[in-house]
Amino acid sequence: MRCIAHRGFAGLYPENTLVAVRQAAPTADLIEVDVRRCGSGELVVHHDETVERLTDATGRVDDLTATELADLDVAGSGEGIPTLSSVLEAVPADVGLDLELKEAGLIRDVRKLIKGVDNEVWLSSFDVDVIATASEETDLPTVLIVDDSAEAGIERAAGLSCAGLAPHWRLVDFALLERAHRSDLAVYPWTVNDTGRAENMAKMGVDGIIADEPAACP
Structure with missing residues (x-):
């Protein structure tokens, strides 16, 4: 069963940051990060549409430049909001990446950025249209995220x-x-943070779990 570090084990580290992916790499099979486009056009790694929840700043990610986002302080960690390019450079080649696409129109740039990357890469999303485009335009494995039926x-x-x-x-x-x-x-169930639940799911035959802490991975 594969262990997928949700936002770089967000229960332990400042989510979706370079320090999170570096710290998660030794114990995760794959690292899940959230991808969206910023105001200067680069793909950046951040879950929310805005920066309020995790920083002292305000504003939409798509209104802020990559430099402005990098200068922010995520959860008081001293870490900024990184570009996807910097995340790809930070993850060892033997650790996979689950790129959760938070919006449409990212596939072409994702393909350019991962060209030549040795890591296993998945594309995931809640958005059916985004997954349909990813399936049509890439050979990468796709994963549909669901929280309803x-x-x-x-x-x-x-x-x-x-x-x-x-x-x-x-x-x-x-x-x-x-x-x-x-x-x-x-x-791949999400987000499994209870060790007992994770063990039960492993016995049931899930193929992996998405967890906020490595301790949740059986």
Whole structure:
């Protein structure tokens, strides 16, 4: 079962920062980060549309330049909001990356940035249209994230030729796993932070878990 570090193990480190991905790398199989476009055009790694939750600044990510974002202080850590390019450079080649695409229109730039990268790379998203575009325009594995109907999620993911489904952990049961695996979909529940729950899911046969701390990975 694969251990996927949610935002670089956000339970331990300032999420989606360079220090998070560097610290997560020794214990994670893959590192999940959130990708969106900033005001100066670069792809940056940040979950929210705005910077208020994690910094003392205000404003939308798509209104701020990469330099302005890098100068911010994420959760009092001294770490700024990084570009995707800098994250790719920080992750060792033997650790994979799950790039959660937070908006449309990113695929072309993602393809350019990962060209020549040795890491395993997945593309994931809640947005069905984003996943459809990723499946059409790349050969990378795609993972559809769902937090509502498991059956509908399996149908959508299979129809889009996804490699996997990432359901909220509350949706996971033996029936979902059987249906997903029958459709050749790996299952990666999120966000699993309880060790006992993770162990039970491992016994059920999930293919990996997305966790905020490495201790949650059996």
